[in-house]
Amino acid sequence: MNTNPNIFTRILSWFDPRGKTLGTYGFMLNRITALGLTLYLFLHLIVLGTLAQGPDAYDNFLKLIENPILKFGELLVVAAVFLHGLNGIRIGLNSFGIAVPRQREFFIGVVVLSLIAIAFFGWRMYFA
């Protein structure tokens, strides 16, 4: 098929929302959360690397992430885990032929469940 030879333009076209339906928003969300979780994995490994510098270095880092802005970053990780994980279950079940005609409602359910989980973890992180 005829596609743009520039790979970045091709990938950016995934995120063009014009004229798209809910299924594509699920597709976009899965790509964005996957990139976020991959970035987090690298950051996580770097942070674990501070253990090699001794307990003080690690404790100092733990104090740093008490900062509300960094906490918000952690909340984004929680959001990505729920959105990506639950949407992954939706796509996995669809691949077994389950609930394909109801994939739209399934996606709405995924988002609602994720929002409830994000609200719960947000409350625990900031107010509990």
Add this chain to the structure above:
Amino acid sequence: MAEQWNITLVIRRQKQGQQPYDQEFKMEANPDENVIDLVERVWAFHDKTLNYAHACHHSTCGACGMRVNNVEKLTCITPVRSVVSNGGTLRVDPMRNFPVISDLAVDMGELYRRMELVGHHPVNSDRQEAIQKEFRPAGPADPGEDFIRLSDCIECGLCMSACPIVGSTPDYLGPAPLAGAHQAGLASNPKLLDIVGGTDGVWRCHSAYECTAVCPSNVDPGWRIMELRRMLIGEKLKSWFSPRKSVEVSK
């Protein structure tokens, strides 16, 4: 007297080797006529150099697929009132992911080649129609029988234009050929199993379901792709529990 709206029709123009540009046409339109009627009026009364494909005008030939306000539509069955309001702007672009021949006409050759590859017949016999309803036909259809009716897929290419993966992965078979493979039936052609289960087959689909959303013939390619996956998983599980075939070693 028929209702008349004043609309602005914007058509994406492009001749081979030239930069694309938008051309505007102010026109009166009956909201109950179809978008293809407006495009034809532009050709008849404004600009004879406008190129577009059309034939049957009743959603059978699949020739007039275009993007209307960024959504893939079969323009012969898209009423003006469903895509614009009085005084509004209606935008018509060629389909995505196909080479533009001229203006709104695109080269569909690659789609037809892939449909042939999976054994899809745009015109079907009654017997094949009955077989397709079973999804897993017992054997190949009699090649001698008459072809007397159209199958659901009209090969309009709208799903290929709407699919985000076709746009980024040129070798991905795409929703229409995969749906065609499902309609033709894996059991009637064992080679299809390798084709649809291969690198550029059903596992490339990322479940955006735009194919199903834009299909004018209710083929539901998204569902068919998922059914193919279910069938492939079933075949794989069966192969794990069936006795291994002996392998002949050549001396």
